[in-house]
Amino acid sequence: MLDRSNDVDRIALIEALNVMDPALGTALDPIAELTAFSFGVPIAWVSILDADHQHIISRVGLAIRRTDRHASICARALGSNTVMQVPDLRQDPRFADNPLVTGPEQLRFYAGAPLVTKAGVALGTLCIMDRAPRQLSAEEQLQLLTLSRVVVAQMELKMSLGRREQISGLPNRHQFQADLNALSRHADTRAFTGVVLDVFDLQSANDAGQALGMKPVETLLRQAALRVQDVLRDLAQVYHIGVTRFAFLLADHSHEQTEALLDRLRIRMRRPLMAGSIPMSPQFHAGVCDFLPVPGQTGDLVRKCLVAMHHAIQTDNCLCWYSQERDDALRRRYRLASDAGRGLAQHQFSLVYQPRFDLITGLPVSAEALLRWTHPLLGPVSPGEFIPVLERTALMPAISRWVIDHALAQAAQWQKRVPGFSLSLNLSPRDFDDQRVWNVLSERLHAHGLAPGLIEIEITEGQWLNHHPAALPQLRAIAAAGVRIAIDDFGSGYSNFGYLSEVPISHIKIDQTLVTGLARSRTARLKVEAIIKLARQLGYRTVAEGVENDAELSLLRLWGCDEAQGYHLARPMHPDAVLHLVSACRAGPLPDAG
Structure with missing residues (x-):
C-alpha cells in the first residue's frame, strides 16, 4: 500500500x-x-x-x-x-x-x-x-x-527564475498566484484576508525616473519593500506584484485586526523616503478582500483586491474593503464596452431628439440628437451610463460617425417639411483623436445636401482641449465652414471664460445642475444670471438646459437667456413627433407646455 x-x-x-x-x-x-x-x-x-x-x-x-x-x-x-x-x-x-x-x-x-x-x-x-x-x-x-x-x-x-522581482528581491505576482493556487489545495479551514498595497503614485515614480534616472527610483522602491517587510515580519510573506504594488495574506484576522495592522503600516510607510537627494512622500492605498482557500476564490483574489484598491485611490482613502456591488458595476461597465461594437453592427443603437425653444418667439428652433441603446440582455441602458464608458474606448469615433450620418439624414428629411429647423450634435473629446472628424462631417453634409448653418456641434467644456492639439484647428475649420459650435454643460466644471476666446464658439449651454431648482437657490440664480450677462457681452448666445417649470423659465426670460431646453418644454422624442411639434408650433400659438 x-x-x-x-x-x-x-x-x-x-x-x-x-x-x-x-x-x-x-x-x-x-x-x-x-x-x-x-x-x-x-x-x-x-x-x-x-x-x-x-x-x-x-x-x-x-x-x-x-x-x-x-x-x-x-x-x-x-x-x-x-x-x-x-x-x-x-x-x-x-x-x-x-x-x-x-x-x-x-x-x-x-x-x-x-x-x-x-x-x-x-x-x-x-x-x-x-x-x-x-x-x-x-x-x-x-x-x-x-x-x-x-x-x-x-x-x-x-x-x-521569473518568480522574483529583481528590484526588491521579493516573490512576484506569478509566485503570489502560484502560492494562492497551492493554498487552495490544502484542506485549510481558516479564513484568509488578501491585501494589495499601492505605495507610490506611478506617475510620480515615472517623473522621478525621468529626472533622476532609474537607479534612485529603484533604491526608493527597495526602501519601501523593506518597510513593508519590517512591519509584517513573522506575520506574512510579502510579494512585489507591480512596480509600486505589494501584496500579502493574513490568516484568521478580523476586520478590526486587519485595519489596525494596516494603520501601523500606513504610519510607517508615510514617512519620507529618499530618491537621490530628494525626500519623497509615499502614498498608501490598500485594497482588502476576505476569502476562503478554495479554487473559486483564490483564482480571483488579486482582481478583487485591485477593485478595492482602485476605489481607495479614487476616493483618496487609506483602505477599502472589496464590495460585490462595486465589482458588479465595474463588470457591467466592462460588458457595455465590450458589447458596444456588436451593438452598433446589430442596430441596437437609435436616436431620439430633444427640441430647443427660442425664449422670445416661443418656437422650437432646433433639436439635439441623443443616443439611445437597447441592449438585448440588459434592456435600455441610460446614456449617462454608457456614454462615459464608450468615451474611454477606441469605438467612440465610430459611434460618433454613426450618429453624424443618421442624424444628418434625419435633418435632411425635416428640411422638406420644416425648412430652417436646425440640428445639434454632440462630439466627444475622443472624436478629435481622429484628425478627419471635420472631413467626415463635411462629406456627410454634402451627401445629405445640408447647409452647414443648419448644424451645431456641442463639445463639453474643460481642459481636454489643452491635451488635444488637433482639436482647435478642426473646430476652427468647422466654424469657418458655417457650422455653429456650442459649449455644453457650462458651469458644471472648468467654467472659464478665458479659454473660450481660443475656441470659435457661438453658443453656451448652461448646465442643468445650475438651472434645475433655479427658483429655489439664490446661489444658482446669481451664477446663471452672471453667466447670461457676461456671455451676451462677449457675443455668445445662451441656452439653458434642464428647465423643469414656469418659474425657471420666467427667470431665464427676465435675464435675457436666448433659448431653453428641458422636460418642461419637451422631452426627447422620435423624429416624427419632432416634425409634428414644429409644424404645429409654426402653424399657431405654442401649446400650453405645462
Missing part, C-alpha cells in the same frame, strides 16, 4: 515548481548523466510522482517517460529519509513481478534517494538501476543523497 498522505502538498508543489516543464528536464540531464557515470550504472533518472503517475523528467539509459504509480518502484522511496536500495529486485517479493524486472529491461538492482524540498515535501526520486545485483556502501548512499539535493536545488532555482 502506497503512502498518499502528502499527495495534496506534493501536487501543489509540482504545480508551483513547474517541474513538468521540458526546460527543467533539459537542465537536469547533466545531473542524471553524472549520476550514472559516478555509480557506473547504465540507468539513472529523475522521477516525479503525482496522484496517479510517475513522470520521468530526466533520464539516462531508459526510454520510458511515464508509468502508473502503482507500478513505480520509486513510489516506495518517497516516505524514506535516506536512500532506499533493493540489491536484487527479482528476489524481493514487492518487485519480482514488476514489468521492469520481468520485461525486456531485466533490471535487478535499484537505489533511490527522495527529492525533498525545503518545505519537507518529497516530490519524487533520483534513482539508479542496474541489470546485475549490487549493494551501495554507506559512502555511496551519502553520495546519492547529495546528488538528490543538487536536483532539488536546481528545481528550486529554475522555479525562482
Whole structure:
C-alpha cells in the first residue's frame, strides 16, 4: 500500500515548481548523466510522482517517460529519509513481478534517494538501476543523497527564475498566484484576508525616473519593500506584484485586526523616503478582500483586491474593503464596452431628439440628437451610463460617425417639411483623436445636401482641449465652414471664460445642475444670471438646459437667456413627433407646455 498522505502538498508543489516543464528536464540531464557515470550504472533518472503517475523528467539509459504509480518502484522511496536500495529486485517479493524486472529491461538492482524540498515535501526520486545485483556502501548512499539535493536545488532555482522581482528581491505576482493556487489545495479551514498595497503614485515614480534616472527610483522602491517587510515580519510573506504594488495574506484576522495592522503600516510607510537627494512622500492605498482557500476564490483574489484598491485611490482613502456591488458595476461597465461594437453592427443603437425653444418667439428652433441603446440582455441602458464608458474606448469615433450620418439624414428629411429647423450634435473629446472628424462631417453634409448653418456641434467644456492639439484647428475649420459650435454643460466644471476666446464658439449651454431648482437657490440664480450677462457681452448666445417649470423659465426670460431646453418644454422624442411639434408650433400659438 502506497503512502498518499502528502499527495495534496506534493501536487501543489509540482504545480508551483513547474517541474513538468521540458526546460527543467533539459537542465537536469547533466545531473542524471553524472549520476550514472559516478555509480557506473547504465540507468539513472529523475522521477516525479503525482496522484496517479510517475513522470520521468530526466533520464539516462531508459526510454520510458511515464508509468502508473502503482507500478513505480520509486513510489516506495518517497516516505524514506535516506536512500532506499533493493540489491536484487527479482528476489524481493514487492518487485519480482514488476514489468521492469520481468520485461525486456531485466533490471535487478535499484537505489533511490527522495527529492525533498525545503518545505519537507518529497516530490519524487533520483534513482539508479542496474541489470546485475549490487549493494551501495554507506559512502555511496551519502553520495546519492547529495546528488538528490543538487536536483532539488536546481528545481528550486529554475522555479525562482521569473518568480522574483529583481528590484526588491521579493516573490512576484506569478509566485503570489502560484502560492494562492497551492493554498487552495490544502484542506485549510481558516479564513484568509488578501491585501494589495499601492505605495507610490506611478506617475510620480515615472517623473522621478525621468529626472533622476532609474537607479534612485529603484533604491526608493527597495526602501519601501523593506518597510513593508519590517512591519509584517513573522506575520506574512510579502510579494512585489507591480512596480509600486505589494501584496500579502493574513490568516484568521478580523476586520478590526486587519485595519489596525494596516494603520501601523500606513504610519510607517508615510514617512519620507529618499530618491537621490530628494525626500519623497509615499502614498498608501490598500485594497482588502476576505476569502476562503478554495479554487473559486483564490483564482480571483488579486482582481478583487485591485477593485478595492482602485476605489481607495479614487476616493483618496487609506483602505477599502472589496464590495460585490462595486465589482458588479465595474463588470457591467466592462460588458457595455465590450458589447458596444456588436451593438452598433446589430442596430441596437437609435436616436431620439430633444427640441430647443427660442425664449422670445416661443418656437422650437432646433433639436439635439441623443443616443439611445437597447441592449438585448440588459434592456435600455441610460446614456449617462454608457456614454462615459464608450468615451474611454477606441469605438467612440465610430459611434460618433454613426450618429453624424443618421442624424444628418434625419435633418435632411425635416428640411422638406420644416425648412430652417436646425440640428445639434454632440462630439466627444475622443472624436478629435481622429484628425478627419471635420472631413467626415463635411462629406456627410454634402451627401445629405445640408447647409452647414443648419448644424451645431456641442463639445463639453474643460481642459481636454489643452491635451488635444488637433482639436482647435478642426473646430476652427468647422466654424469657418458655417457650422455653429456650442459649449455644453457650462458651469458644471472648468467654467472659464478665458479659454473660450481660443475656441470659435457661438453658443453656451448652461448646465442643468445650475438651472434645475433655479427658483429655489439664490446661489444658482446669481451664477446663471452672471453667466447670461457676461456671455451676451462677449457675443455668445445662451441656452439653458434642464428647465423643469414656469418659474425657471420666467427667470431665464427676465435675464435675457436666448433659448431653453428641458422636460418642461419637451422631452426627447422620435423624429416624427419632432416634425409634428414644429409644424404645429409654426402653424399657431405654442401649446400650453405645462
